[in-house]
Amino acid sequence: GGDDDSGDAGSTDTGSKTFEAGTTMERLNKAQKIVIGTKFDQPGFGLKGLDGKPAGFDVEIGKIVADELGIPEDKIEYIETPSAVREEKIEKGEADIVVATYTINDKRKERIDFAGPYYVAGQNILVKADDTSITGPDSFKAGDKKVCSVQGSTPAANIEQYLANKGSQLVLFDVYTKCIDALNSGQVNAVTTDNVILLGFIARNEGKFKLAGENFTEEPYGIGLKKGDTAFRTFINDTLEKAYSDGRYEGAWKDTAGKFDDQVPTGPAVNRY
Amino acid sequence: MKDQQTVLYDAPGPRARRVTLIVSVIVVLAVVAGAYFLVYRPLDEQGQFSMDLWGPLIDPDNEVFSQVWARLRDGFVATLTAAALAIVSSLIFGTALAVLRIQLKALNKRKFSGLAAPAAIALRTLSWFLSIVSRFFVEIFRGLPVVITIFFVASALPELGVDLGDILWYLVIGLTLYNMVVIGEILRSGMEGLPGGQREAAEAMGLSSFQTTRMILLPQAFRIMLPALISQLVVVLKDTSLGFIISYEEVLRVSGQIIQALPEPNPIQVYAVVGAIYILVNYALSKLAEYVQRRLARGRKTAALPAEQPPAALAAEIEPAAKV
Amino acid sequence: MTLHRAVTTVAAGEPLIVLDSVNKWFGPLHVLQDVSLSVDRGEVVVVIGPSGSGKSTLCRAINRLEPINSGTITFDGKPLPAEGRALARLRSDVGMVFQSFNLFAHKTILQNVTLGPVKVRREKSASARDRAMTLLERVGIASQAEKYPAQLSGGQQQRAAIARALAMQPKAMLFDEPTSALDPEMVGEVLDVMTSLARDGMTMVVVTHEMGFARHAANRVVFMADGQLVEQAPPDEFFGSPKSERAKDFLSKILTH
Amino acid sequence: MTLHRAVTTVAAGEPLIVLDSVNKWFGPLHVLQDVSLSVDRGEVVVVIGPSGSGKSTLCRAINRLEPINSGTITFDGKPLPAEGRALARLRSDVGMVFQSFNLFAHKTILQNVTLGPVKVRREKSASARDRAMTLLERVGIASQAEKYPAQLSGGQQQRAAIARALAMQPKAMLFDEPTSALDPEMVGEVLDVMTSLARDGMTMVVVTHEMGFARHAANRVVFMADGQLVEQAPPDEFFGSPKSERAKDFLSKILTH
Amino acid sequence: MSVLVDHFDVFASGLWLTFQLCLLSAIGALILGTVAAVMRISPIPPLRWVGTAYVTVFRNCPLTIVWFFAAFGLPALGSNADFLRIPGLTSVFSRLGVDIPYFRFAIVALSVYTGAFVCEAIRSGINAVPTGQAEAARAIGLTFTQNLRHVVLPQAWKAAIVPLGSVIIAMIKNSALAGFFGLVGELSNSGVNLTSALGEPIIPVFIGVSIGFLIMTVPLGLLLDHLERRRAVAR
């Protein structure tokens, strides 16, 4: 992880931050501790490294928020929040915020609130570098191309509608690395999920893979927090905007997901609903 | 008791020994050739034996060697923790279940003629009801895939407002639900498989039904079933790997994370190493079961080792290596 | 049938065990058919008969290991209790010795013998132990007290089982083919113990094929066939001149070879 | 030892089975110690001795169900073959009857009896069947031919087992405690069959505890103890005046009760 | 509970696919297990070693690892398990013939893993035949193969039926892992898909999945209990 140069601007004045009494910000600052939910198995965004600590763009965003709350890095506790349990962890208060490639949608907003988005991903398709037969999701309609994704994921549900025959075209695993192995050894022709994840694999396997065409969905990643905590949501949105402008956002990207995609994204406009 | 195998054919004479030798040599050659052409060569051509892939696992000088093994160790500790907790609680609850079912069986035969009619009817209904419930419990958890049970526990309990915090506990409960039923049935069939004379002798002496179960049947069932119980430990140890479904960080899930974090992904190598460790540990356990079995057969501190004790629908898991 | 009743009521002493018109079915099989029998205090009754005639069932009915379908069984003046504490108390008054010994395999001989007195009679374990050792002495296996059943020969195990039954200070003893599972050279040692018990005045019901024992130790021989009590008489009379055809036939089969 | 050899070679007839200095170990246990024995054609030899003395092992060694460690066994003038067809042929010449019958549980009585002739001797199944029925007739269970072993009484099963052995038209028969697993009233029927076989001149080696049979059917009684062949003599002589202490002791134990 | 009705087709087709997988794997496991068992009782030591090694490895290794090697090790060896595209079978079990090999890999994984347990069940059946039977057969002069064919195996088969049934039940339950190794549309995978991707409530969906498995396992278990009781009485 490249956290050494991103946080020091704020970490010197830890104690000096003050927040309005009764807010979540004040509570967390007083406690000098925050629990951040993230993924442990998502290269580039949240992946548990060999040192046992998670690293990635989501983790860096979490650190920026913590820093703004006056909490030093070593006081952050990370818990794993796989897709299925994210809402629950927030509702129960087990995680103060969840930064975990968390697509904002209305169904989820019924249970929790989102700050952000801080990044807009989109579903895309990964193919072998010399493959010209697949140019987008429509290439699957013919029924002869096989595609891989992860069990129970939104990308898997999205791609299904482009398939002529699910049984002979779709392969699902529990993690994307298995899809990459299957693509490598020829059991499938393509892997589909959010572009950033795919970019990670392109970078790790130099010259072997490429993206086939443009993103065909929009996946705005947000930061999940307890429903109704508007003050906290506003605070995080402010923090994000601040980070866009003062270079911390760019730094976070470059050290993590930027290793796969040198094109630094512009911070998307936050949605203060 | 002689092994069936040893009486199937005669002690070999000179000609039989010669034939055996020739066939043996052919078999060995075939196995070696098969291993070379079907396994070694294709893997080697793909560079699966390169040190880039194996280094992090077997080369102490590799820069990530110690980190990889530190994580693997944490994974194994997590695996062993879950397995140990699960086996202990399965033993406790399984024993209770077995005793309950045996007692209910005895109770269902009683007429409670000494009591007033309503009380007798109430007691008989209660014991009948409990028998049905325990039977259902057994059938359901014995028939469900353990993955499903674990997943169900981990998602249903929080939804019902029971929050245990650490996912370890969901895994332990899921494993326990299945294994307590299996162990309960092992013990129950062990008790029922004891020579009928043991129970009769105890009852003829004036011991109550519960005393008989507790002092005469259960201790002997434990001894007889010890090998099967140890083999069940192997099952639990293997099944902890199903914790990945609720993202419990046991050794296989940790392995997955290691593979993703290494610069050169090497799933085949990592899983081969982890698999080998699993096999070694479980093999040692089944050897222990075998040893215990032999000691029991020699010492015969129990009334009898029934000819075959695994109850239907369980034998697969409990059949100790020693027995078969 | 009435004849038998007459015989038994004429006998000296006071009846300890009385079976009256006992019937027992196993499903469609009528294994005890209207059996009436009375055993006096101090009497030794030997039951013989072909395999499957219901001898074991009779024996087991007396301490209600086998419930009966009709008729009554009285022990020491009281009808057999049906279940629960009362039944357990009755059973502790009737010692039972099985063909297959049925020693508790996970306990030493001494523990086998003291278990009943301590757990059922709630005796002090020290005194139970002392009495157990005396009994083991009496049946000649005091030196084996600390061993497990599997370490003993069949004859020794059966003698331990007798000591275990005696430890409850029973009013009567039931023996169900106590020597059938023994190697021939061990039969004698068990019969010796039983003979000495009989001499000491224990009330005994013994199912056995050992005609020698029946001849010299029994007060009365009872012959069963097909669930019926066919004939009963003192041993001399029974072996000398059996009345029924079936008894003659049976005796000819087992005494010729 | 030399004495015994002398006795057997003096005997009339021609030896069919000859054991010479046979030794057999089970691990450290020396179960046959330098055993020499010769059985003549038509002779009936009864082997007795305490449990564990090696009687069964001796019996099983004769048709090589148990290989021996040293010494030689000759059958009908030829040493026992070690393996293969020759061994199978030898075994088909030696009938064996076990204590636990060992009838093939999944075949009818008739199938049990015809299996050997058809599969080993390659007889036509019709002729094998005819002969089987004659044999079943002879042992008195022809009416049970179509039943499965489990449907028969012990005595009937053992007689079927004898018929099965006879169906191979053996030159000698080995019996290992053929009546020990039987109810007492069935012992007679099996012994009767064996006695008639003996009368017909079959060469027989019989391990048994039935002293009556030994007395009236045996030409010679062999007493074993601790793996050794301690004493052998005609039955009258052996039962009348046993020479060795161990034989006296053994006889006193099994004949008194 | 309306999920069960709304998505009945999903559950039904999941059950059907799981059933196909189990049926084919059971056949494979029985074949492998029988071969291994024969090897393990043969008089040829290296055959016994191979049989023993097979059983030791697969009994002691978690199924997830076995499955991993079936799904990723086989491709590494250059195989798509095409030997399972058996002409007659592919027309009945269409998944067997599709280009995606994961149904075939699933069969390989389950068969190879279960075969080890089948081997032990068969051996336990052989051991359950009283030794006297084989001895009596030898005593009338039957050879090793005659002995096996006419005396031991016909009886062992009966004794092995119950343990074999238990092994098959365990296999049916183990098939629930197929969804994690590339097989789309199998019962448990359908459940995960309904809850995670389509956001259906967890409890009813998993009750549906559970019913699907119990439909297969419980009757089989009851049948075995029954067989076992009958055998116990017969004995």
Ligand SMILES: Nc1ncnc2c1ncn2[C@@H]1O[C@H](COP(=O)(O)OP(=O)(O)OP(=O)(O)O)[C@@H](O)[C@H]1O
């Ligand atoms: N638990 C039972 N269930 C069904 N039938 C039984 C049961 N116990 C005994 N029987 C049958 O009842 C009849 C009498 O059995 P019992 O054991 O009393 O005979 P026995 O005279 O003791 O015979 P043996 O000399 O063989 O011991 C037999 O036909 C037997 O098969």
Ligand SMILES: Nc1ncnc2c1ncn2[C@@H]1O[C@H](COP(=O)(O)OP(=O)(O)OP(=O)(O)O)[C@@H](O)[C@H]1O
């Ligand atoms: N397969 C075996 N392995 C090890 N020891 C054995 C084996 N078979 C028999 N023995 C031992 O060899 C000795 C002789 O056994 P054997 O069966 O020949 O005695 P036996 O005289 O027939 O006794 P019994 O009257 O009890 O049948 C015994 O001590 C027995 O324990």
Ligand SMILES: [Mg+2]
């Ligand atoms: Mg009886």
Ligand SMILES: [Mg+2]
């Ligand atoms: Mg013997």
